[in-house]
Amino acid sequence: MKHEKVVPGSDISKKKWVIKFAKGLGVHGLDLGIPPATITATKADADYFSDLLTYVETTTLYSSNLVTYKNDMISGDSTVIADIPAFVAMPAHVAVLPGIFTRARILVASLKLNKKLSPVMIQDMGLEGSEIIFDFDNIVVNAKVEMRNSHPYSHWNHQGTDAVDIKCDYDDKLGMVPVERISSVHYMDPRLPAAGVEVLYKYQYRYVVKDVQVGNWSDVISIAVKGI
Numbered sequence: 001m002k003h004e005k006v007v008p009g010s011d012i013s014k015k016k017w018v019i020k021f022a023k024g025l026g027v028h029g030l031d032l033g034i035p036p037a038t039i040t041a042t043k044a045d046a047d048y049f050s051d052l053l054t055y056v057e058t059t060t061l062y063s064s065n066l067v068t069y070k071n072d073m074i075s076g077d078s079t080v081i082a083d084i085p086a087f088v089a090m091p092a093h094v095a096v097l098p099g100i101f102t103r104a105r106i107l108v109a110s111l112k113l114n115k116k117l118s119p120v121m122i123q124d125m126g127l128e129g130s131e132i133i134f135d136f137d138n139i140v141v142n143a144k145v146e147m148r149n150s151h152p153y154s155h156w157n158h159q160g161t162d163a164v165d166i167k168c169d170y171d172d173k174l175g176m177v178p179v180e181r182i183s184s185v186h187y188m189d190p191r192l193p194a195a196g197v198e199v200l201y202k203y204q205y206r207y208v209v210k211d212v213q214v215g216n217w218s219d220v221i222s223i224a225v226k227g228i
Helices: 011-028 036-075 100-112 119-125
Strands: 002-005 130-133 144-148 151-155 163-169 176-182 186-188 198-209 221-226
Touching: 011 036, 011 100, 011 119, 036 100, 144 221, 151 198, 151 221, 176 186, 176 198
Parallel strands: none
Antiparallel strands: 002 130, 144 151, 151 186, 163 176, 163 198, 198 221
16 A cells, blocks of 8 residues: 655654744645644744754763763873763753654645645645555554553554554453554553552554554563552
């Protein structure tokens, strides 16, 4: 099945794309009937991601400098060296919710259906995309499960789909039961065993496209969960 990929894969490419998308949306959004609040929120998403990516690079360099400083303190000569490198805080920014590119993909999908969308708008907002192939007949969710804050936390890649159906065996003699349909790429299960009791949870996942399950159910993924 063919699928058009607009949002690029790498972080650097995502940064360039979302800045262009937000700028183009700021120019053309009102003409396309996009609410001002959505335009403003998209700009905030782009600014935050750009600043965050820069900050990750800054802290990576800081960590490297700190290790060098530590090594000098351990085995350097008697020459006086400068004080510990100064830590740089994250620049002030407008707070945004997680899922920046999930929101962007949803907005892109709606824009592509807009009858007022012109070739110039497509170019200005970076909506050209590239056609790739997904085999939705045989696709399987590449989920991973880990414990976070004492709860089972699942995450996966969307692989061109719209959502994921989750089912779980909570070891309560009910077997595999439907849990949730998730449009994002992560899910934290709120359900826990009784306090102090450890139970083996067993999860399965299946992709959804246009409200229809596609591909196959994943293999069972088990994780030990203890009530708190």
